[in-house]
Amino acid sequence: MTIEHGKIEGDFTVHGEFMLHGMITGSATVETGAKLALHGMVCGDLIIENGAQVDLHGMVCRDVWNNGGTLEVRGMIIGTLHEHAGQTTVADNASIGQRQ
Numbered sequence: 001m002t003i004e005h006g007k008i009e010g011d012f013t014v015h016g017e018f019m020l021h022g023m024i025t026g027s028a029t030v031e032t033g034a035k036l037a038l039h040g041m042v043c044g045d046l047i048i049e050n051g052a053q054v055d056l057h058g059m060v061c062r063d064v065w066n067n068g069g070t071l072e073v074r075g076m077i078i079g080t081l082h083e084h085a086g087q088t089t090v091a092d093n094a095s096i097g098q099r100q
Contacts, residue, residue, distance in 0.1 A: 006023075007025065030069065035053040036055070042059070048067060050086070052068075054070070056073050066081070069087075073096065077095070
């Protein structure tokens with residue numbers, strides 16, 4: 001697993017297993033088969049592809065798009081959570097702007 005504690009400028013695509021304790025200044029896409037443990041912040045959108053896994057403890061400043069992955073929301077989504085496919089679990093203490 002790759003662990004990042006710094007800032008990633010611009011958009012970023014997750015391949016493999018990745019843990020973020022820092023910030024992505026753009027949007028993040030989690031590809032099919034990849035895993036993201038987010039303890040930091042994504043300033044743009046978070047896009048979860050079919051077969052990807054995301055454990056969101058941190059914050060997404062815009063929208064989250066679950067397009068067929070497994071998503072666990074324990075942190076904060078300021079924008080809208082779009083549940084197009086896949087499995088989404090939201091903890092009782094999570095904060096979501098809107099849910100569709």
